[in-house]
Amino acid sequence: MTRIGIYGANGRMGLALIEACYLSQQAELICAFVRESSQYLDKAINQLQPKADTNIRFSSEQDTLENVDVLIDFTLPEGMKQHLSAAIAAKKPMVIGTTGLTTTEMELLVEAAKEIPIVFSRNYSVGINLLLNLVQTAAQKLADEMDIEIFEAHHRHKIDAPSGTALAIGEAIAEAKGWQHDDVAVYDRSHSHEAKSQHEIGYSVLRAGDIVGEHTAYFATMGERLELTHKAASRLTFASGAVRAAQWLKDKPAGLYDMQDVLDLKK
Known part of the structure; x- marks a missing residue:
């Protein structure tokens, strides 16, 4: 005990x-x-x-x-x-x-x-920790021309953004790619005047209501898109x-x- x-x-x-x-x-x-x-x-x-x-x-x-x-x-x-x-x-x-x-x-x-x-740990969910392994596999196996984005949603009271879990997902992907996370992470494109680079990881954040936690890693190219998602209900x-x-x-x-x-x- x-x-x-x-x-x-x-x-x-x-x-x-x-x-x-x-x-x-x-x-x-x-x-x-x-x-x-x-x-x-x-x-x-x-x-x-x-x-x-x-x-x-x-x-x-x-x-x-x-x-x-x-x-x-x-x-x-x-x-x-x-x-x-x-x-x-x-x-x-x-x-x-x-x-x-x-x-x-x-x-x-x-x-x-x-x-x-x-x-x-930034997230103690068993499912999220399995997701960290899955995104690394995807990052290693998918072609380099894939666009990589991470979306996360939480309740209106959550202060840090992106969430620690979203950052952990991005860091896992960067590690698998052999990238330095801080060099490829993009948090704001409001002042960008160039097309998205495929050597970056973009983050999007939603804060609303009582959402416990949702995270999705997107791997997208022309003609197909892989989405790896975890949703917590409690x-x-x-x-x-x-x-x-x-x-x-x-x-x-x-x-x-x-x-x-x-x-x-x-x-």
Whole structure:
């Protein structure tokens, strides 16, 4: 049994993570952390997550981590950095799903992983991680004259754009092509006066309503088009993957891992 502590437990993903813990046969929720200023501090978690038939209460992020095996964090970057410091001090493994990290923040994860085991992924869906393998196969096998585009759609509250998952798809394609992603990524064509290059990866973004997450990689040429699409219907998809990652991470040595490691998909 893996004893789990969740940061940002009162948020949309936090509540999904709580549910995923209760659905798992190998995970046990130990701590549900919220900010000290939260209106939910010290209140029973089943006030927000009715599926949690427990007496566990939302607790402060400063509370002890002694009984936790693995911490899960899907909070914003600033909060994640504070939680990472606490995890290092307590020598606790972390599963991190925070998106929109800067280069400096990614370097922080790399350094932290020298001291504790960390799974970091932009998307914890099993289907998305299979998609990353599929787009690499397509990029390798299809002719160089294919146009490559990535489209993603999320709910109106999502801040980072393109999504971390869309970027992961683009990076996987660039790797397969032998390209440097940052050299070929195109995010805005509003000022372009030239035809699209076939040595680029274009990104398109939609933010609307309550869309959980949709991603499509397009490989198109004259006469045919291949579309590889993943659609998520519930945040529980990502939460269940994160709990699965926590179970996998429990006894691992220090290092930086991803969901490709968890699912044994590395080529």
